Each structure stands twice: as structure tokens, then as C-alpha cells.
Amino acid sequence: xxxxxHRVVEDMEIWSASxxxxxxxxxxxxxxxxxxxxxxxxxxxxxxxxxxxxxIKIIGSPxxxxxxxxxxxxxxxxxxxxxx
Numbered sequence: 001x002x003x004x005x006h007r008v009v010e011d012m013e014i015w016s017a018s019x020x021x022x023x024x025x026x027x028x029x030x031x032x033x034x035x036x037x038x039x040x041x042x043x044x045x046x047x048x049x050x051x052x053x054x055x056i057k058i059i060g061s062p063x064x065x066x067x068x069x070x071x072x073x074x075x076x077x078x079x080x081x082x083x084x
Contacts, residue, residue, distance in 0.1 A: 002074050020081055023049045024073045042069035
């Protein structure tokens with residue numbers, strides 16, 4: 001089953017989803033303008049849902065499209081589930 005992302009903040013491009021004890025976030029970053037600043041593109045990150053740990057950036061970020069970031073998050077979720 002795929003992660004179902006929902007927008008977290010109306011004025012910023014930040015989406016969140018959780019499944020199987022993991023939390024995923026996709027954010028859009030740009031060099032200028034409103035929102036988060038960083039390397040241009042969609043950044044995917046994850047962390048265990050019930051632990052006080054920082055987020056881990058998904059390899060390949062930033063992605064050119066939201067769909068690419070979403071696919072990377074789903075791939076990471078499948079990898080994490082297979083390790084348990």
C-alpha cells in the first residue's frame with residue numbers, strides 16, 4: 001500500500017504521511033522566495049514515528065517532481081519494512 005500524503009501547511013509546500021511506525025515528509029525547497037530555502041526541488045525525509053529522533057533525508061533528494069519524491073518515500077518504507 002502506498003503512502004497517502006496530505007498537505008501540512010497551507011502557505012508552504014510541505015506534505016506528511018505515516019505508515020507502519022514511520023513518518024515521512026516531503027517539502028519543496030528553493031533558493032529564494034517563500035518557504036524553505038535550500039537546494040531547489042522536493043526533499044524527502046523519514047523518521048521512526050514513536051522515537052524522538054531527527055529526520056533522515058532520503059537518498060536522491062532533492063527530486064525534480066513531487067511524484068519522484070513520493071516514489072522514493074514508498075521505496076524507503078518498503079525497505080524499512082523488509083528489515084523488520
